[in-house]
Amino acid sequence: MTKAQHFEWLLSLADDALILGQRLSEWCGHAPALEEDIALSNVALDLIGQSRAILTHAGLLEGEGRDEDRLAFFRSDREYRNLLLVELPNGHFGDTIARQFFFDQFAMIRYGHLAQQTFDLEIAAIATKALKEVRYHAAHSADWMIRLGDGTNVSKTRIQESVDRLWPYIGECFEAHPILDAAITSGAMPDCKSIELTWKESVSAVLAEATLILPTDNWKQVGGRNGLHTEHLSYLLAEMQAVPRLHPDAKW
Amino acid sequence: MSSESSKWPLWEVFVRSRQGLSHKHVGSLHASDATMAIANARDVYTRRQEGVSIWVLPAEAISASSPADKDILFDPANDKVYRHPTFYTLPDEVKNM
Numbered sequence: 001m002t003k004a005q006h007f008e009w010l011l012s013l014a015d016d017a018l019i020l021g022q023r024l025s026e027w028c029g030h031a032p033a034l035e036e037d038i039a040l041s042n043v044a045l046d047l048i049g050q051s052r053a054i055l056t057h058a059g060l061l062e063g064e065g066r067d068e069d070r071l072a073f074f075r076s077d078r079e080y081r082n083l084l085l086v087e088l089p090n091g092h093f094g095d096t097i098a099r100q101f102f103f104d105q106f107a108m109i110r111y112g113h114l115a116q117q118t119f120d121l122e123i124a125a126i127a128t129k130a131l132k133e134v135r136y137h138a139a140h141s142a143d144w145m146i147r148l149g150d151g152t153n154v155s156k157t158r159i160q161e162s163v164d165r166l167w168p169y170i171g172e173c174f175e176a177h178p179i180l181d182a183a184i185t186s187g188a189m190p191d192c193k194s195i196e197l198t199w200k201e202s203v204s205a206v207l208a209e210a211t212l213i214l215p216t217d218n219w220k221q222v223g224g225r226n227g228l229h230t231e232h233l234s235y236l237l238a239e240m241q242a243v244p245r246l247h248p249d250a251k252w
Numbered sequence: 253m254s255s256e257s258s259k260w261p262l263w264e265v266f267v268r269s270r271q272g273l274s275h276k277h278v279g280s281l282h283a284s285d286a287t288m289a290i291a292n293a294r295d296v297y298t299r300r301q302e303g304v305s306i307w308v309l310p311a312e313a314i315s316a317s318s319p320a321d322k323d324i325l326f327d328p329a330n331d332k333v334y335r336h337p338t339f340y341t342l343p344d345e346v347k348n349m
Contacts, residue, residue: 006261033260035281035292142293217346 001119001182001204006118007062008081009183011071012225013058014054014115015082016039018072020103023090032093039140043100053126059130073244077234078227087224087233091162094155097144098162102203104138106173109198110189110221111147118140119188149210158249160212171220263289265296267303273348275307283308315339 001009024044031037055068085103090096111134114127148159174196183189200214207214223229244250260282278297283289289308298306311312317325329335 031281035283038299039292042299050259111325136294147288208256237282 001184001188003061005179005182006120007058008179009188010054010058010061012081012179013110013123014051014058014071016079016086016103016107017054018051019080019082020086021045021051021099021238022236023086023088024096024100026090027096036093040096043137043140046130046137050126050130050133051128054123057122058127059186067114069244074107074248077229077237080224080227080233080237082220082224082229082233083169083172084224084230085166085172087236088166088169089232091165092158093149094159095165097141097148098159098166100137101141101145101206102166102170102173104134104141105199105203105206106195107134108138109195109202113190113195114188117188119183119186123188130171144214145206146210148175149207149212156211162195163207164215167215167217168221169221171218172222172224174221175222175225177225178179260284263293263308264311264314265293266287266307266309267293267297268305268307269303271304275305278302280311 021044024040024047027038028044033042051072052068055071059066059068061072083103085099088099096129108131111131115124115131116126130157147160148155150156174192176192180189180192184191204214253275263283263286264280265278267278268275281289281292281296283292286308290306293306293308297303299310
């Protein structure tokens with residue numbers, strides 16, 4: 001893996017966490033219950049914390065003086081490398097939980113591998129810490145999938161709709177990509193197929209308990225890893241980046 | 253925030269801040285069952301490293317003394333100073349008593 005590929009790969013890890021963290025934080029003050037409001041905000045803060053550590057590491061690797069803030073606030077949507085899944089609007093609470101559940105299961109497997117690999121020891125250390133957080137996120141979202149799926153007729157119908165709606169965006173998690181291939185060749189990541197198999201196994205187990213059906217459709221929407229995003233990302237970035245771009249050298 | 257949470261039962265939360273100390277009441281919250289109550293307690297009451305263990309119990313399971321009985325329950329202890337262990341000096345090593 002060249003330095004440029006390594007940098008790009010780190011961005012994809014950081015951007016998944018940053019964009020989902022920013023999205024989730026929109027729930028602050030709006031969740032169905034105070035307790036859930038704080039739970040979602042905690043998850044959002046964990047994700048943003050993970051992205052900060054990875055962006056700082058990426059900036060140092062790049063060696064052009066870009067710190068976490070420079071990378072987070074001064075890249076445009078075309079320069080973001082996150083999955084489309086994490087930039088989608090929150091929708092209703094079930095939509096948010098279903099997206100979180102799918103992502104948490106993916107992040108748990110990915111951080112599990114990152115914690116073990118020896119290609120990038122800084123990422124291994126970040127992943128070890130993040131894994132504890134993500135395991136809690138995964139328990140939280142899986143618990144809600146079961147409550148909503150195995151709940152009332154209304155909650156079951158709505159959460160199944162959420163699962164079906166999000167499904168086309170899941171394939172991107174396991175999609176081959178030149179940068180990812182370079183990471184796989186370097187031993188930094190296992191191959192996509194093995195991640196996908198593990199993911200399907202754990203997701204199926206939870207969905208079975210939730211009495212929900214895992215879609216089998218294979219069509220997938222991709223583009224995020226190449227900077228080709230949905231229209232939703234620009235609005236999210238506009239809100240997130242407005243203040244630092246207005247006052248680029250402000251300190252607070 | 254809607255009134256959804258008010259349909260969930262109320263739970264009292266007890267957190268043990270360190271090994272060796274007892275669980276202390278820290279507040280209450282709404283949850284639909286014990287599992288959710290522990291998860292919520294973790295998110296609401298232990299965000300700043302407040303604890304190493306959580307207990308929750310349904311608020312309705314608590315029997316409380318009546319405020320009207322305050323006189324007969326507690327006033328008689330007022331003039332029994334000999335019950336207080338204030339005549340001993342505690343060794344420095346004893347931190348929690």
